[in-house]
Amino acid sequence: MNWRNGYTQMIDATRNQQPKIKNLRVGSLPLLLIALVVLAYLVFLFFAPQSPPKPDDTWTRIQTEKILRIGVDPSSPPFIADDGTGKLSGFDVALANELANQWGVKIQWVYTGFDGLYDALNAKQFDLILSALPYNPGKTQDVFFSHAYFNGGPVLIVRGEDTTTTGLDSLQNQTLAVELGSNGDAVARKWQKRYNLRLRQYDTAQDALRALQMNTARAAIVDPIALIDFQRAAADTGAQQWRIVGKALVNENYVIAIRRDAPTLRNELNAVIDQLQRDGKLEELQKENF
Numbered sequence: 001m002n003w004r005n006g007y008t009q010m011i012d013a014t015r016n017q018q019p020k021i022k023n024l025r026v027g028s029l030p031l032l033l034i035a036l037v038v039l040a041y042l043v044f045l046f047f048a049p050q051s052p053p054k055p056d057d058t059w060t061r062i063q064t065e066k067i068l069r070i071g072v073d074p075s076s077p078p079f080i081a082d083d084g085t086g087k088l089s090g091f092d093v094a095l096a097n098e099l100a101n102q103w104g105v106k107i108q109w110v111y112t113g114f115d116g117l118y119d120a121l122n123a124k125q126f127d128l129i130l131s132a133l134p135y136n137p138g139k140t141q142d143v144f145f146s147h148a149y150f151n152g153g154p155v156l157i158v159r160g161e162d163t164t165t166t167g168l169d170s171l172q173n174q175t176l177a178v179e180l181g182s183n184g185d186a187v188a189r190k191w192q193k194r195y196n197l198r199l200r201q202y203d204t205a206q207d208a209l210r211a212l213q214m215n216t217a218r219a220a221i222v223d224p225i226a227l228i229d230f231q232r233a234a235a236d237t238g239a240q241q242w243r244i245v246g247k248a249l250v251n252e253n254y255v256i257a258i259r260r261d262a263p264t265l266r267n268e269l270n271a272v273i274d275q276l277q278r279d280g281k282l283e284e285l286q287k288e289n290f
Helices: 003-017 028-047 057-065 091-103 114-122 183-195 205-213 224-233 263-279 281-289
Strands: 067-072 080-082 106-111 128-134 143-145 155-158 175-179 198-202 219-222 243-245 253-259
Touching: 057 067, 057 263, 067 091, 067 114, 080 091, 080 128, 091 106, 091 128, 091 263, 091 281, 114 128, 114 143, 114 253, 155 205, 155 224, 175 183, 175 205, 183 198, 183 219, 198 205, 205 219, 205 224, 219 224, 253 263, 263 281
Parallel strands: 067 106, 067 128, 175 198, 175 219
Antiparallel strands: 128 253, 143 253, 155 219, 155 243
16 A cells, blocks of 8 residues: 555545534524524513503592492392481492492492393493392303302201201102292202102292291292291291201302403402401301391
């Protein structure tokens, strides 16, 4: 082998030992850097603390003017009623006072017929509706609803000395009094065959409770307000010792309505309702007003 061939082989061997960079094209490094910068920015947006949303105009005005405007139809005792002199009382009034105290504002009551409450709310005649208002799923596109502050659904009621009834399943072959056409009637008919309930239907909830009072029915299903009214009117007949078995058989929640442009007000309402629920204050207000 001559010196030329040896030199050529040495050069080839040196080239083979050098690292090879494959697929590295002109401009690929800047693109990689840009991708890393974009990724870092997205990570920052995801994990960085978000600034709180701006309060809505309704909540801002309430806090600025220190006035909460409430739309009511004052003809639904024991929730809300006018004594004829402009003085309001009832469970809804007590709840409104709790809101006002916690927010440091005064209440301005705006009287409106019940059928016109939603229209008046969206016309901004007041800030919210607090007036024995049942939850209405058909209105959720028009307004926000607060968390429920009362469940007016039908309940199972027995006499105080009845310590064995724990639910509808323990009333097999027993007589059950209900108001014809009510939600309680619907619940009873739903379970009538399964538990062999002897259903007696009456024209009013008061008549159904009289059947319980006269011992012609083992139990009754009526809404809790009907029970409260009956106990008030029949305080000397032992009805005060009647007991409610379990929870409502069907939910009929009472709520507060707020315009959909007032999410801050809705959140503040829910915070107060939830706190009153946790503290047992809502139950106290019910006992005081019912």
